[in-house]
Amino acid sequence: MSISVTARLATSEDMFFLTDLYRKLEAEMSAIHPMWPRADGLDEPIEAAFLTCIEDPDSLLLLGEIEGYPLGFILGRSRPLLAHEPGVRVGAIQMVFVELEAREVGVGEVMRDTLMKDFRRTGHSLFDSHVLPGHRLAKNFFEAGGFAARSIIMHHSDTEGGGRRIRALYQPPPGSE
Incomplete structure (x- = not known):
């Protein structure tokens, strides 16, 4: 039996699903860092942030x-390169999330x-x-799609205990636990 895996533009009518999926992504990412x-x-x-993305x-x-x-959902933003590369834009995938039970069946790949196909239609060739x-799962997912690391952001915190102390100071948004 084959299943139908598709991706479509989100609308304001999808806010319930977007918010629920985002809170699950937030919990997963917060556990990592x-x-x-x-x-x-x-x-x-979050609802206002998603509406801004939908309208942007x-x-x-x-x-x-x-x-x-x-x-699942995926958020990509078109960004210009530096001024000495006029008119050249990069399609940046800011976040992607798929429900745990739906991973490994192609939802992430289709999104x-x-x-990338939608960005290519507007002249993007860099991602x-x-x-x-x-x-590691996210790294492997993007490498399987032809991506390679080009930058790593390093972080330092002046709070006692370094970045690990942030967890003790951070209060997660309501409903994200």
Whole structure:
């Protein structure tokens, strides 16, 4: 039996699914590094952040579905390169998430490939993705799609105990636990 895995543009009517999926992503990423929701996630309120993405012509927000039911999302943003590369833009995958039960059946791949195809239609030929150090599944996922590391962001915290202390200071948003 084959299943139908698709990706489509998210709309404001998808807010329930987007918010639920984002909170699960936030919990997963916070367990890897507590700076994620503070530096790499979306601004609160999440609903407003998603609406901004939906309305932004430089952003693509897709839902991945199995048999029409949303089980993942991907957010990509078009960014210009430096001034000495006028008109050249990179399609940056800011975040991707698939429900644990729906991983390994192609939801992420369909979303990634659809997002890249949509960016290519607007002249993009360069793509980045943001992956946390230590998130081997995400690293392997993007490498399987032809990506290679080109930059690593290093972090330092002046709080006692370094970056690990952030976890003790960080209060997760309501409903994210």
